[in-house]
Amino acid sequence: MASIKEIQVTFDCADPKRVGLFWCEALGYDAVLPGGFATWDDCERSLPPESRGSWFACADPSGAGPRLYFQRVPEEKITKNRVHVDVRVGKGLVGEERLAVLEAECARLVALGAKRVRLLPADEENESCLVMQDVEGNEFCLD
Numbered sequence: 001m002a003s004i005k006e007i008q009v010t011f012d013c014a015d016p017k018r019v020g021l022f023w024c025e026a027l028g029y030d031a032v033l034p035g036g037f038a039t040w041d042d043c044e045r046s047l048p049p050e051s052r053g054s055w056f057a058c059a060d061p062s063g064a065g066p067r068l069y070f071q072r073v074p075e076e077k078i079t080k081n082r083v084h085v086d087v088r089v090g091k092g093l094v095g096e097e098r099l100a101v102l103e104a105e106c107a108r109l110v111a112l113g114a115k116r117v118r119l120l121p122a123d124e125e126n127e128s129c130l131v132m133q134d135v136e137g138n139e140f141c142l143d
Contacts, residue, residue: 008067009085012077013136016070020056022135023068025112026087032057032067077137086129086143094127102130102142109142 013019017040024031037043044052056070089105090098106116113135120141122128130142 006066008069010069010071011138012073012075013070013138014072014076015053015136016056016072017053019134019136019138020058020068020070022112022114023070024058026109026114026134027060027065027068029058029065029068030061032059081139084138085140087140088143090127090129090143095122098122099128102128105142106130106132 011019011023020031023029031040033040034043037046040056047054054072057067059065059067087105090101093101102119106114109132110116115133115137117131117133117139120126120129120131127143132140132142134140
């Protein structure tokens with residue numbers, strides 16, 4: 001029997017700290033500082049200039065969710081993500097109650113710099129969800 005593995009979700013981005021701080025606020029995660037540093041600024045100052053701002057990490061303070069890692073890449077995002085994050089704010093809710101929760105969370109995330117893309121209305125198989133983009137255009141869903 002295979003053992004359960006710990007996972008990390010990695011985002012390629014232009015500004016790892018900006019994207020990482022958005023996801024900290026969106027999910028209630030905490031920034032992960034490398035050992036020996038009190039702040040991100042202290043960590044950045046210890047790196048050679050070409051490595052500054054090259055990564056950021058955050059984690060679920062409860063330990064239940066995966067660690068998120070953000071790495072700087074030179075290319076811009078051009079196409080739709082093949083993998084995306086579902087932020088499960090409406091779990092167990094249906095109809096108007098679910099829509100109200102999705103809309104409230106959408107408004108909070110838009111204030112943090114996210115963009116609302118479209119509502120996918122409920123059908124015979126699925127409840128409604130909202131497609132959104134983070135501060136660098138990475139797609140995610142409020143589900």
